[in-house]
Amino acid sequence: MTMSYEVSKAGDVAELRLVGRIDRDALSSLDEAYDSLSSLAPERIVLDFSGVEYINSTGIALIVGILGRARADGRNLQASGLTPHYREIFEITRLSDYIEILQHT
Amino acid sequence: MVGHEEPTPGRRPQTRTGGAVSADVAMPEAEAVAPTAVPATSGRRRLWRRSEPAPPTAPSSQVVDLDIDPSDPILAFLQSALGPVDVSSLPPYSPAANELKQSGIEVVVPLVSSGELVGVVALGPRLSERGYSRDDRRLLESLARYAAPALRLGQLVREQEEEARSLQRLESELQVAQLIQQQFLPHQLPELGGWHVAAFYRPARTVGGDFYDVVDLGDGRVMVVTGDVTDKGVPAALVMASTHALLRSSAHSGSPGQVLQRVNELLIPQIPQNMFVTCLVMMIDLTTGRTQFANAGHNLPYLRRDGVVSQLRARGMPLGLMSGSEYEEDEVVIEPGDLLLLYSDGITEQHDDNGQMFGFGRTEALMEAPGDGEALVDRCVAALTAFSGSMEQEDDVTLVALEYRTRQAPRLLETFSVPSVAGNEREVMRRVMAAAEPHLVGARLDALGTAVSETAMNAIEHGNEERPEVSVDVEVHVSEIELSVSISDHGYGGPVVEAAVPDIDLKLAGLQTPRGWGLFLVERMVDRVYERSEGKRHTVYLAMDVGDDAGTANEETREGNR
Helix, strand or coil: CCEEEEEEEECCEEEEEEEEEECHHHHHHHHHHHHHHHCCCCCEEEEEEEEEEEECHHHHHHHHHHHHHHHHCCCEEEEECCCHHHHHHHHHCCHHHCCEECCCC | CCCCCCCCHHHCCCCCCCCCCCECCCCHHHHCCCCCCCCCCCCCEEEEEECCCCCCCCCCCCEEEEEECCCCHHHHHHHHCCCCEEHHHCCCCCHHHHHHHHCCCCEEEEEEECCEEEEEEEECCECCCCCCCHHHHHHHHHHHHHHHHHHHHHHHHHHHHHHHHHHHHHHHHHHHHHHHHHHHCCCCCCCCCCEEEEEEEECCCCCCCEEEEEEECCCCEEEEEEEEECCCHHHHHHHHHHHHHHHHHHCCCCCHHHHHHHHHHHHCCCCCCCCCEEEEEEEEECCCCEEEEEEECCCCCEEEECCEEEECCCCCCCECCCCCCCCCEEEEECCCCCEEEEECHHHHCCECCCCCECHHHHHHHHHHCCCCHHHHHHHHHHHHHHHHCCCCCCCCEEEEEEEECCCCCCEEEEEEEEECCCCHHHHHHHHHHHHHCCCCCHHHHHHHHHHHHHHHHHHHHHHCCCCCCCEEEEEEEECCCEEEEEEEECCCCCCCCCCCCCCHHHHHCCCCCCCCCHHHHHHHHCCEEEEEEECCEEEEEEEEECCCCCCCCCCCCCCCCC
16 A cells, blocks of 8 residues: 555544555545545545655546545545645646645644 | 829719709809819829709709820810810810710810819809800919919828828838737747857848747757848848748758758749848757758858857858759857857948948957857947948848857766666656755755656656566766756657646546646656657656756847837
């Protein structure tokens, strides 16, 4: 397993903490993570990237896939813990148009 | 009435209407035809006569619209007539006279001023049904005497106004043409790692026949072009536009000589017989400095190396003269610190107040002085201005200075190979980042890492089809200008082609696959990327600026348009 995850929920907000690398090996675990989130029926999902060390173009495609599912389910997606580099990638791919990037407090 | 061949909206000739022509000398000004332009020296003349609205009791009024051929004898006849003329005494062989008769005109009064026939008053029968009396004729004659100069003055004023209007229109069209032409010239010269381009362009008139261009050939080479169309102004600018377009579209048709050959053949059917185009084409490998060039009769470029100036020679006929022309090619390696000057004859052939030409000697002397390309261009412009004195700029002036600023050859930081196994792209990324770390920091190092891992992944998955026995080869170089990474595969699967620019909106709408971000990311992560194939081997070069001006553009262009 190249990517692991933890799911937690507080009120209407579910948090998905991702750890490891998001590339083609992360496909099944990312889908699985979203399935377990869905069972919590949150209105808002925060993706926590602080434990992620690597995202490549395939990983971006997987995140686009998760975003598509969340939109179909009427759920709001946010991202936290992105490094400046991956924040830039979210911006140039315009993922940030659909996923609000939360700044570290 | 005599007028222009082309009707203007204000005085549209009217079609003939039926009914008798009404006229009465008691109100001759009401019957006088409206003044129109002076008889033209060529083209047909139009005579027409407009009646005032008819009085209630009068028969219907009409307009006589008559074209007079310049060869019609009526013109000479009226010009020398001494007063009102009965239509019956007009030359019978004049088509215009016959037409006047048919229109019911009885008397014509020529309006002559400064010996020139400027108009005619044409009258139908008197309303009183009596003939025109001697008094009537005297009155008409004195009317003509006063009216003719006034009419002529009016015609001259209108001519001048028309001339001024068309001049104004021409000028504003030229301004637009200038804007369009400026679009052809590169506004911002492409960013060339370690290379610096300075350019100056000033046409002798609003638009010009000179041009220059820098075209990225996409394989680590650029094509630099300067050219000069014979003549100047609008004709030259039109040929310049078409030559410029042909050069751009032919940029990938081979070596400089082959490009010139192709443009020559394409240009010949388009170019007027008395015009031709001189043109210099150089193709420069930005990494090695290897430069191929060919010359279609353009000024020979100067090369300065260690303070010594030489000319780069290659022979060839100007473009647009002779089908089947072939162009000699030569090659030179531009070394770090070298300075190259391309220029048009607008500088060398400019005269001073004593009729002396600026010449090659002065240009060469400017070249010998120390200083970079930008300083050289400034020096040339200043020297030319001082030399010209009160003389106007005679021809278009173009200057392009090219400089290889790297002072040392790139240093190899790291070289290694990995087997083509998925996941090894991260190994490539790790080792390249470790090698690059002293030269790049923070987000720029991360950006290079992402570009390297994407490129290595393409090499592993596509170029080498994940064959473990085939390697992906990596080299990292650094110079004082840039850090560059080359990643080579063995071209089994061919380079990756991403069909479209990835667009998140289209992807979410299901109109694009969620994938296809790889090349998009690579291009945006590094300062420069180019590809090259040698045999089956395919190499991608990724470069990041290092040093003081890292990440900033290092090019400049100045335009000296008047």
